[in-house]
Amino acid sequence: MTRTTLQVDHIARVEGHGNIHVVVNDGVVETVEVNVVEPARLFESMVRGRDHSEVSYIASRICGICSASHVVTDLKAIERVFGIEPSPRTRALRELLVYGSYLQNHATHLFVLAAPDYLGQPSVFPLAQTDPQLFEQALALKALGNELCTKVGGRSIHPITAVVGGFTHEVSAGEYRALAGKLEAMVPFALATVDVFNSFPVPDMATEGDLLAMVEEAYYPVECSDIACFLDAGISFDASDLADNIEEYEVAHSAALFARVKATKSPYMTAALARVNASWPYLSSNAKVAAAKAGLRPPERNPFKNNVAQAVELVDALERCAGICRRLAENEVPGRSTPPAYTVRAGYAVGFTEAPRGALFHALELDGQGKVVKATIMTPTAQNLANLEADVRQLAQKLAAQGVTEAELRLWVEKLVRAYDPCLSCSVH
Amino acid sequence: MNENRNTSSDLAGTAAVPLAAPASQASKAHATAPVPVPPQAQAPSAPPEPALARVVVVGLASCFGCQLQITNIESHLIEVLGQFDLRYWQLTSDGHMPEDFDVAVIEGAVTTEESLAAVLRLRERAKAVITVGACANTAGIPGLASTRFDERLGEVYQHLPQACGTPIAPRSVPSVITVDYAVPCCPIDPFEFLEALGRALYGSNRTLGTRTMCGDCKRNESACFYNQGSLCLGLVTRAGCNARCVNLGRPCNGCRGVSPHANLESAREAVARYGLSVKDFDLRLELFNQTNPVLSGRE
Helix, strand or coil: CCCEEEEECCCCCCECCEEEEEEEECCEEEEEEEEECCCCCCHHHHCCCCEHHHHHHHHHHHCCCCHHHHHHHHHHHHHHHHCCCCCHHHHHHHHHHHHHHHHHHHHHHHHHHHHHHHHCCCCCCCHHHHCHHHHHHHHHHHHHHHHHHHHHHCCCCCCCCEECCEECCCCCHHHHHHHHHHHHHCHHHHHHHHHHHHCCCCCCCCCCCEEEEECCCCCCCCCCCCEEEECCCCEEEEHHHHHHHEEEECCCCCCCCEEEECCCCCCEECCHHHHHHHHHHHCCHHHHHHHHHCCCCCCCCCHHHHHHHHHHHHHHHHHHHHHHHHHHHCCCCCCCCCCCCCCCCCEEEEEEEEECCEEEEEEEEECCCCEEEEEEEECHHHHHHHHHHHHHHHHHHHHHHCCCCHHHHHHHHHHHHHHCCCEHHHHCC | CCCCCCCCCCCCCCCCCCCCCCCHHHCHHHHCCCCCCCHHHHCCCCCCCCCCCEEEEEECECCCHHHHHHHCCHHHHHHHHCCCEEEEECCCCCCCCCCCCCEEEEECEEEEHHHHHHHHHHHHHCCEEEEEHHHHHHCCHHHHHHCCHHHHHHHHCCCCCHHHCCEEEEECCCCCCCCCEEECCCCCCHHHHHHHHHHHHHCCCCCCCCCECHHHHHHHCCCCHHHHCCCCHHHCEECCCCCHHHHCCCCCCCCCCECCCCCHHHHHHHHHHCCCCHHHHHHHHHHHHCCCHHHHCCC
16 A cells, blocks of 8 residues: 545534544554544633533533533532532432433434444435334434433423522422333333444454543442542542643644543543443443343453443443432432522532543632632543544554555544544534 | 435435425515525426425534434424435535525534635525524524633633634624524524424514513413522513423523513613612623623613
8 A cells, every 4th residue: 555645524423523634654554633623612711700500501502412411510510619419319310311411322323423334324314214113213212312301401402400409390200200111111222222233343453542431339320429530540530630630732633622641641532431341340230231242341442342332321321210210209319409508619629420422520610709710621522532543543554454445444434433422512612 | 413415305205395486585684685596496497396495504613402403303303304405414414515505504603714704605605594593693602702702712722723713703693694584592492493494495474573581481470580589581581482491490591582672771670679780680691692782782
């Protein structure tokens, strides 16, 4: 192979705008650049000076898909500054809200964005004709995610009801029960989804970067913990010590900041795959069986397996949320969700959740009036970009050595980018 | 959801509704933005199959949420898509913007020289422009950054990456081109979008309501936030969402934009009468209406 320059402008079927530039010269990969070309909206600046009560409302507008995660993350940061301990009921509702966005996100990513690659289709729409049942069930799964977000948050995106300390509205016990039934009824389709994505052939590769995920004692956490863990480096840290553990840096070819492990300078991946590696034993029983059947067990370092990990999380989320809904309906979750009175005070804290695409951090410094002095937002996609570039390089090198055509190289590079499920609009905020 | 398609005839089996002269009768805006009539509209021999309106969907600075809301019409997404020829949906398309189309749907605020040029080009080519969401209609949340804009760039970036384009202070779409149909709110109500699309495709002279939201709360028999000592922007915000947030216990933040009938002076007097801060009221109004000249003229 002589010199091949692969320029994918406007990567298809990802959220937001990005390009990839790969140069292969005589079988050697010279350049790999992932360009995020989103306009800067400057959220970190626009929240400065604003009251804390408005911050989650503003931050939710970073991203339509991840809005629930941005809200919950911001609320966690504010509550840590003020020393508010939300009730278990409030936390349960937040877990539902975050998982609602998992269902929306994973269903959309797997079926609309990723699946067409493996079915040899340009988009999901031909599926409506070739496999109408699968198409309808995929849409129904996404609709169920919307319904969960709507019941808990008041609408499918940009939740209304989630505020500092609690929720301004809750649905009736009967509605929780009805939701639980719908969630359970969707489990067989989610199990089938694991099989479908496991059946797609992917190249054998292992990311060399670290893996970052939220961890919690004997639980599969997405909201309830403040502890993040670099699985390879074996470093666990409280989210408020973010700046001591993660380093952000600018690169000219991307509007999003890149990130690496501060101690080891290694890039890292944060995603469903990292979560499954971190908390595999605490997946719901059906999810664990499905994962085992699909051969997805830690350590699993193939970034293409993020698709299977998301499918496994669908099973887990459906079963977990059904259980939470039933406990809420029967009043088995202690405390109330009514927002408590609280006193503002100055301070700094970091809110942390596992968004559908991975670890999301909001660092907030508030003054004595509860107004924002400084905000730093670190999205999963921005954290993943350095590792994505390293993985694209590894893949391109491997394929170049096999002498594949430019078209094949392009297809696999795009598939790898999509397996990361990047949210480019989030990454530039 | 997410794919550009070159034709809609290959789409599902749903009946495509024929389009008669898309939107032309409804576009009063064309007085200010003359648009060339596409050649096929003048075709001499009547073709048996009426052409579907060609639609493009474009996202500027936004969270993509309004485009997602369009996909959230899951139950009849395919039927909706069957009504027009979707030529370009930027959310995830790998195609290029076609030269000719009838309707441009624009989400997001104008925040770069590049997006400003793109919007002007869309207006030149489209017979009808639909703006969706607060970002497009009022500059929305991105508009919050419109004051001290250059300073703010430095607060986030030490060196502005080339990939950011050439930033300009955020502005709404109707502040730079004439818009035919607006779908307000953050995010849009998908069914309100369908209504606007219907007007663009089939023609209608119905306009958005202009009353303020307080009347909706009275009809809903909701308790007023002012009686509880909380600010609410329903006093001056355009009605039409049936007070969705208030119904769920959260005050209005004004995402539908300031109603043309709003009496800001009187609203400020009311805020003061309830013992609340007029300054805070004005600050809250910035959330979605920062670039509205009504606000900047408040001195």
